Amino acid sequence: MLISAMAGLYLRNGMETSHVLDLALLYFGGGMLSWPFNLLAGRYLALGHRVETRFAAFFLALTAGTVLMTAFLFAMDYRIFYSRWHAPFGSVIWMFQLVFTGASAVYQFLVIGLGLFLPIGLVCLLATSLALAKRMR
Template structure:
């Protein structure tokens, strides 16, 4: 029970941390786009929103989970707990948002909502989008996102005692 209580951070850490993490992911994506094609894309605002929201929505899942896993552990284990939870939550949330956008685009050609074929189409369209994000979208987290991940994980591991 003590571990569960210790896992829940103050609301200020959730809100401020989410905003800072989202900003880091946005800057990472923009730097990645700049290095690859000089920010020349017709969907710059959408890409920026996707990575910002992915980071914003991932933090409230990653922070308590990382704190739960890191509770009572040595610094190296705390670092690993935050590293894994931050990377997993950020990738999963950003990929989920990408998949939902992908699904909205393709929904006009899908069967009526709730039908058996619709469920099949929804599942496989989402899986395809998730895979496409892993192959194409993950590159925008590099090189800056990896540095942000290491620094943030180190900071969180040092802060949690």
């Protein structure tokens, strides 16, 4: 996912942003941290099915898991930035601020950041799903 994000940034604006390292860490971390969960979910969904169904199961698990983990990491970074203006920890207002800050961060990631998965990420997703589906018996 890191390569896909960097290719997307290069195609979008020639990587002329001051946050290239932050974005690289975000997409790398999202892909790496989601891999064990994606693999388990894909295997669970694919267990005892034909190759086509296994491919679909891995495709779904890899797609959803990677996007969700990367969005979660983005939301946590967003939360850290805005936490200095939030109410004290544990208060009712703090809980609302936590929920709505996280929701707005996930929305922003889905609108702005999801496109960085597409130049190379889709091809990698298809190839990985096919390889995992064929490998599992």
